[in-house]
Amino acid sequence: MPLYDHFQGTIHRRRWQAFHGRWASAIADDLNSRLPKQLVAEGPMYLGRAVSTDVAEYEQFDGDGSNGTGGASGAVGLATAAAVLAETYAPPATELSMPARFPDEIKVEVRDRGDDYKLLAVVELVSPSNKKEPDEREQFAAKCLSFLGKGIGVVVLDIVTERHANLHNELVRLAEHDDKFLMPDDQWLYATAYRPVSRKKKDLIDLWLWPLKVGEPLPAVPLALKGYGCVRLDLEATYTEACQRLRIPE
Secondary structure, eight states: OOOOSSSOTTOOOOOOOHHHHHHHHEEEHHHTSSSOOEEEEEEEESSSOOOOOOOGGGSOOOTSSSSSSSOOOTTTHHHHHHHHHHHOOOOOOOOOOOOOOOEEEEEEEEEETTTTEEEEEEEEEEEGGGGGGHHHHHHHHHHHHHHHHHTTHHHHHHHHOOOOOOOOHHHHHTTTTOGGGEEEEEEESEEEEEEEEEETTEEEEEEEEEEEOOOOOOEEEEEETTEEEEEEEHHHHHHHHHHHHTTTTT
């Protein structure tokens, strides 16, 4: 199945979050069908904007659960839970709140059930917010480098057409590596795989880089599992399954 543009008004009319979530599920299912039983792929894992909301923000809601606009469904339950927590512990007031960004992120994790669910590998599905601003791009690259520094294998899938940036290049530059490891800066769609490895008494990260293009099929890539070698990740098969489940194209 050819790669579709899931971001700029294509024929399927689906929200990218729905597709990324379905693709992550297909990837996890495919991995679980082939991984040894001791290992488990979990996904989709939603991160970023699912952070705690300040209890004070719930105070704007009226006693009937509305906020004056006629509908905060579910706000009563949230406000009640927040009130209970506030009674348990109210932190001291602070005048210091640093600026931060919590980008939308969807990923798949592979963990070792026989070793306290140790994280072995991560598949990152890039979101538009990961590519939006310089600090968000640097944050994503730093996160990937942190995984790699712990020996955790990483695969990055970027099919975001509405943002023009290459996060692999951001990673290489943040790590201050040679330009020979860069992709062309105008390569905005890609899949990359990273394998941390010790070879001949040297710590290395093996790289595999695949430019992607709308209308063309996807590759199979290696997903490195810390301590277990690599497993083949069939992007074409999992992508096709995700599209079929969501009836893309209609």
